Amino acid sequence: MRKVVYSAAMSLDGYIAGPKGESDWIVIDPGLDFGAMFGRFDTILLGRKTYEATSSGGGGGMPGVKSYVFSRTLQQADARGVTVSDDPLQTVTDLKAQPGKDIWLFGGGSLFRSLLELELVDTVGVAIIPVLLGGGVPLLPETPERAGLRLVEHQVYEKTGTVRLEYALV
Amino acid sequence: MRKVVYSAAMSLDGYIAGPKGESDWIVIDPGLDFGAMFGRFDTILLGRKTYEATSSGGGGGMPGVKSYVFSRTLQQADARGVTVSDDPLQTVTDLKAQPGKDIWLFGGGSLFRSLLELELVDTVGVAIIPVLLGGGVPLLPETPERAGLRLVEHQVYEKTGTVRLEYALV
Numbered sequence: 001m002r003k004v005v006y007s008a009a010m011s012l013d014g015y016i017a018g019p020k021g022e023s024d025w026i027v028i029d030p031g032l033d034f035g036a037m038f039g040r041f042d043t044i045l046l047g048r049k050t051y052e053a054t055s056s057g058g059g060g061g062m063p064g065v066k067s068y069v070f071s072r073t074l075q076q077a078d079a080r081g082v083t084v085s086d087d088p089l090q091t092v093t094d095l096k097a098q099p100g101k102d103i104w105l106f107g108g109g110s111l112f113r114s115l116l117e118l119e120l121v122d123t124v125g126v127a128i129i130p131v132l133l134g135g136g137v138p139l140l141p142e143t144p145e146r147a148g149l150r151l152v153e154h155q156v157y158e159k160t161g162t163v164r165l166e167y168a169l170v
Numbered sequence: 171m172r173k174v175v176y177s178a179a180m181s182l183d184g185y186i187a188g189p190k191g192e193s194d195w196i197v198i199d200p201g202l203d204f205g206a207m208f209g210r211f212d213t214i215l216l217g218r219k220t221y222e223a224t225s226s227g228g229g230g231g232m233p234g235v236k237s238y239v240f241s242r243t244l245q246q247a248d249a250r251g252v253t254v255s256d257d258p259l260q261t262v263t264d265l266k267a268q269p270g271k272d273i274w275l276f277g278g279g280s281l282f283r284s285l286l287e288l289e290l291v292d293t294v295g296v297a298i299i300p301v302l303l304g305g306g307v308p309l310l311p312e313t314p315e316r317a318g319l320r321l322v323e324h325q326v327y328e329k330t331g332t333v334r335l336e337y338a339l340v
Contacts, residue, residue, distance in 0.1 A: 012296065012319060012337065013310045014184025025316070116302070124302070126182065130319035130337055132286070132294070135312040140183045142305040146195070149182060149300035151331030161321030163335060167182065167300055 002096050003122035004045070006105040006112050007037070008139060010126045015136035016109060021053065025131045029157035032127075032164075042066065042101040045092065047111035048074050051082070054106075068095070070111055092120045109141050116169075117145055124149065125166040172266050173292035174215070176275040176282050177207070178309060180296045185306035186279060191223065195301045199327035202297075212236065212271040215262065217281035218244050221252070224276075238265070240281055262290045279311045286339075287315055294319065295336040 008016045009026045017023055042064065046054070048071035067082040068091060076084045085091040092115060095103055105112060105121065115121050126139065149167035156163050178186045179196045187193055212234065216224070218241035237252040238261060246254045255261040262285060265273055275282060275291065285291050296309065319337035326333050 012184075012294070012335075013308065014182075018316075113304075124182070128335070130321050132310055132315075132317040132319065134283075134310060134315050134317070138183065140302055140304060145302075145304050146188075147302040147304070149302065149331070151300050151326070151333065154326050154333060156321070156324050161319070161337075163321065163324060163333070165182075165298070165333060167331075 002043075002098070002100055003102045004092065004096065004105050004115065004120055005041070005102050005123040005125060006107070006115075006121055007125040008107055008127070009129055010139050011129055011131050011133040011136070013132045013134065014139050015133045016107060016139050017137040018133055019135045021137065025133060026129055027160045027162065029160040029162045031157045031159060032162070038104070040102050041104040043068070043095060043103040045070065045103060045105045045111065045115075046082075047071070047108045050106060050108040050111070051079070055082075070114070088114055089118050089120070092118070096120070109138050112139070113141050113143050116140070116147060117143060119169075121169055123152070123166060123168055125153075125164065128163045128165065130161040172213075172268070172270055173272045174262065174266065174275050174285065174290055175211070175272050175293040175295060176277070176285075176291055177295040178277055178297070179299055180309050181299055181301050181303040181306070183302045183304065184309050185303045186277060186309050187307040188303055189305045191307065195303060196299055197330045197332065199330040199332045201327045201329060202332070208274070210272050211274040213238070213265060213273040215240065215273060215275045215281065215285075216252075217241070217278050220276060220278040220281070221249070225252075240284070258284055259288050259290070262288070266290070279308050282309070283311050283313050286310070286317060287313060289339075291339055293322070293336060293338055295323075295334065298333045298335065300331040 148170040153166035221239040318340040323336035
């Protein structure tokens with residue numbers, strides 16, 4: 001079955017964006033193979049806030065990749081090129097049952113928390129950037145759920161000191 | 171000069187203890203060489219809360235190791251076997267200038283933040299335990315200071331999937 005993979009860059013203190021949403025601290029290691037990283041996906045899941053922060057307003061998305069935006073307020077008519085859903089349980093369960101490549105849970109943290117609580121996340125991958133942000137958008141907002149992980153992959157990118165860790169949910 | 175090293179076990183989402191101070195999620199990998207890990211230190215720095223949580227009330231400390239507790243309220247007479255200071259800048263600056271082994275900033279996060287803001291921390295080491303806690307005591311409480319890091323060491327403990335990363339402050 002296709003996996004739902006939460007993949008994000010994170011500061012050592014657990015933030016995926018700065019206090020004002022900054023991403024200027026994310027260094028891109030020349031050793032990172034984006035083709036391999038993203039070629040495993042054909043579907044992207046986004047929360048509404050992340051969608052609005054990353055879409056330029058022109059609609060669309062990536063060629064060959066289907067995007068799903070989860071929101072209770074966003075209207076389908078206002079979001080061209082993506083599918084809007086207010087029912088993550090149904091939509092993601094359906095997607096996982098369909099054939100295809102893995103599914104990239106792009107973020108943000110709130111959508112990760114929702115899907116984690118619904119037990120729909122299979123894999124968590126973080127690229128730990130060597131910085132302490134001291135505040136910002138957490139990898140995982142507060143939740144009473146504790147989740148065990150199993151380390152399945154690790155890679156150190158020597159040029160920037162980025163450490164990529166991938167875990168399976170257990 | 172002796173280094174001040176913040177060394178802690180951390181969940182993947184950046185907590186050093188659970189919401190109620192729990193440490194039951196910390197798995198000890200059989201490959202961890204505690205002798206080597208702790209033999210590099212002869213001095214320990216603790217915040218008041220961490221001191222109270224870890225001391226059994228009987229005073230004392232580890233043989234051959236000097237402990238310093240930082241607090242604005244704790245009285246020296248109430249803390250046997252440790253040195254109490256209300257002036258981290260002066261005390262830690264003095265300690266670093268003295269000969270000796272490295273200095274273990276044991277925690278908690280608040281003392282780490284204070285010493286980070288005073289630019290007295292040289293090294294941050296985290297043992298990332300494969301778990302998402304969803305809340306608790308953060309590695310670093312919120313601070314406006316952003317701190318750059320340089321990865322200096324990494325080790326993966328295969329039995330438990332613990333990943334130990336050590337960074338120099340830059």
